Amino acid sequence: MTSVMKVSKPTYDVLTADNSNLSFNSELATHSIYNIVTVSKSSAVTSATYTHNLGFVPKVWIFLDTNDIDGYFYQRIPTYVDSSTNYLDYYVNSTQITILSNATGTAYNFRVVIFTRSANP
């Protein structure tokens, strides 16, 4: 027998509620955070790599860490930086996360969020 843990929304029976009426269902994908790291790409190169060595392809979110006149902000990639031709993208395998830029000339810092679960369902 498989063990599950469910928490229902108020007024809903946890044993019969549809998934949309559950606050939590352990069988459904959850975004637990494994680690958050800062990765930097120098202006001389077009990629930066972080080694996670999890042995599976994790879900990740990657944010460009930059600033403008309104202050410091994060912007999730893939993206064009400030609507310019500088395009940022990434790919993930079972050991590494690689962040790509389509051009040299600009240094970037990134916040890389690595989740505990595989990108494969």
Next chain:
Amino acid sequence: MAQIVDSYSETNATDNSSSTIGQSFTGDGGTLNSAKFYLQKDGSPTGNLYAKIYAHSGTFGTSSVPTGSALATSDAVDASTISTSSALVTFTFTGANKITLTNATKYVVVFENSVSSFPNYILAYRDGVSPTHSGNYSFYSGSWTADSGIDLVFYVYKDDATTTTSSTTSSSTSSSTSSISTTTARAVIKVSKPNKDVLTSTSTDDFYIDSNYPLLKVHSFGTFSFAINSESVTINHNLGYRPYVLVFSKYVTESGGTTSVSNELYQHDWFVGGATTFWWGYTKIYTNKLKIVVGQTNAASPTTQVTGFYYIFKDEV
């Protein structure tokens, strides 16, 4: 034997300080065991030295400073025992000071140096030339000041985890024979996937739940609508840090001079390249607001409305 939570090696040391100083770092779910600093004695200082853990304030890596009262204080280290040659010195945390360093939560480890005065000093080494640690340095002089151009040499250690087994149920769950593992230092909750042993599995992907790793928690959510020619909408959150967000908006294209908005919603950031016009939807996450942008390269932006929704999470990136 303790394991490293975070560190910045003494091989990076370039200079030193005789002040009370700190370095921000990230917790990993472990139980605090000890801290080390790279210290040296000049003259004959007397008195006690301490390591302390504080909650974090500011932007991590840029303006981190300690805030509030110390979360944990180490056992005292006698300043007279410090060597006149630089060496790593251990500060041990015991009893109620063995706090949990919550995974992904930012903290500041402080070297409290109240014994230094001319000509007797305890010096703590730091990197003031090429700092590369993800956190940043701070120093105390009546109040805390951050310096992102320096990193302190430090180590923070956690206990090795050991496990026993117990079980529990809750009136708001449908859990049956869930297996729950506990450590000798603190309790954790784990739920493994089918055919995975909750006690022996080592891959994080083998678990539906592992309380060592925090879940994202929703702070607020809502919808938005704005005309494309205004290019953006601002949503204030005032959390004081940059949180996780999810933003979805309608997808905009143009053909033969006619602007159209999709029925579907697309997650930011998205980008569309046409023959002559580029369209984009992206979100900038600030410490007090979101700026949701939908725009185009064509200066003659239409007044077409674009709609969408957002989630702002309580967790800091």
